[in-house]
Amino acid sequence: LDAIAGKKATYEQVMNEFYKPFQAALEKVHSNKHSIKQDLIEDSGEVCEKCGRPMVIRWGRNGRFLACSGFPECKNTRPLDQEKNEPEATDEKCELCGAPMVIKTGRYGKFLACSNYPKCKNTKPLSTGIHCPKEGCDGFIVERRTKRGRIFYGCSNYPKCDFVSWDKPVNQACPECGNNYMVEKYSKKKGKFLRCPVCKFELVEEVESTA
Ligand SMILES: [Zn+2]
Ligand SMILES: [Zn+2]
Ligand SMILES: [Zn+2]
Ligand SMILES: [Zn+2]
Known part of the structure; x- marks a missing residue:
C-alpha cells in the first residue's frame, strides 16, 4: 500500500x-x-442618477460614453460629450438681443456667450463678480488670458478702464494703508493669503493648527 x-x-x-x-x-x-x-475605464467624477454609484467613462462603437460602474445590475448610460459641453445658465442678458447669456467652455477657458448663437455671436469674458477697484469705474473684474494662455484680471469696461492685475483682486480694503482692494496670492508656506498691491501688507488667513 x-x-x-x-x-x-x-x-x-x-x-x-x-x-x-x-x-x-x-x-x-x-x-x-x-x-x-x-x-479602458476612466473615472468620470460623476454619479449615476439611478443607483448612486460612480459613473465611469467607457469606449463604445460611437466613441466615449458614461456608463454606471454598477453594470450589469444597473444599465444606465449617458452620452459624454454633450454632457460636458452643456452651457451653464446665467442671470445676465445679452445687450445686443436681450437673450440670456450662458457660460461656455472654450480653448481659453470659460466665457459668456449669447444663447441665441449662431444668430447672435455676442461673447463676453466671464465676470468674477468682483467690482473694479478703480475709482469711478462701475465695471467688473473679468478673467482674461494672454495669447500664451496666462491668466490675468482686467476690467469689463476695457478699453475705457485700464485696470489689470496678474493676481485675482478681492473687494477687501487693506487694513494697513486703506487701499480699496487686495489681491489673492498663494505660497506653499502660507497657503492662500491676501496682499496689498500698494503697501505690500500681507493678510494671512487664520488657520487653526491641528498640532
Ligand atoms: Zn447606476
Ligand atoms: Zn445676443
Ligand atoms: Zn474698471
Ligand atoms: Zn496697503
Whole structure:
C-alpha cells in the first residue's frame, strides 16, 4: 500500500511540475487582460442618477460614453460629450438681443456667450463678480488670458478702464494703508493669503493648527 501511495505521490508531482508553467502562463494572460480592461475605464467624477454609484467613462462603437460602474445590475448610460459641453445658465442678458447669456467652455477657458448663437455671436469674458477697484469705474473684474494662455484680471469696461492685475483682486480694503482692494496670492508656506498691491501688507488667513 505504501508503495502505491508513494507512486501516486510521484505521479501527482510529475503532473504538477508538468502543468505548473502552463498555469503560470495562463494566470499571466488573465491578469494582463484585467489590466487592459482597467485602462479602458476612466473615472468620470460623476454619479449615476439611478443607483448612486460612480459613473465611469467607457469606449463604445460611437466613441466615449458614461456608463454606471454598477453594470450589469444597473444599465444606465449617458452620452459624454454633450454632457460636458452643456452651457451653464446665467442671470445676465445679452445687450445686443436681450437673450440670456450662458457660460461656455472654450480653448481659453470659460466665457459668456449669447444663447441665441449662431444668430447672435455676442461673447463676453466671464465676470468674477468682483467690482473694479478703480475709482469711478462701475465695471467688473473679468478673467482674461494672454495669447500664451496666462491668466490675468482686467476690467469689463476695457478699453475705457485700464485696470489689470496678474493676481485675482478681492473687494477687501487693506487694513494697513486703506487701499480699496487686495489681491489673492498663494505660497506653499502660507497657503492662500491676501496682499496689498500698494503697501505690500500681507493678510494671512487664520488657520487653526491641528498640532
Ligand atoms: Zn447606476
Ligand atoms: Zn445676443
Ligand atoms: Zn474698471
Ligand atoms: Zn496697503
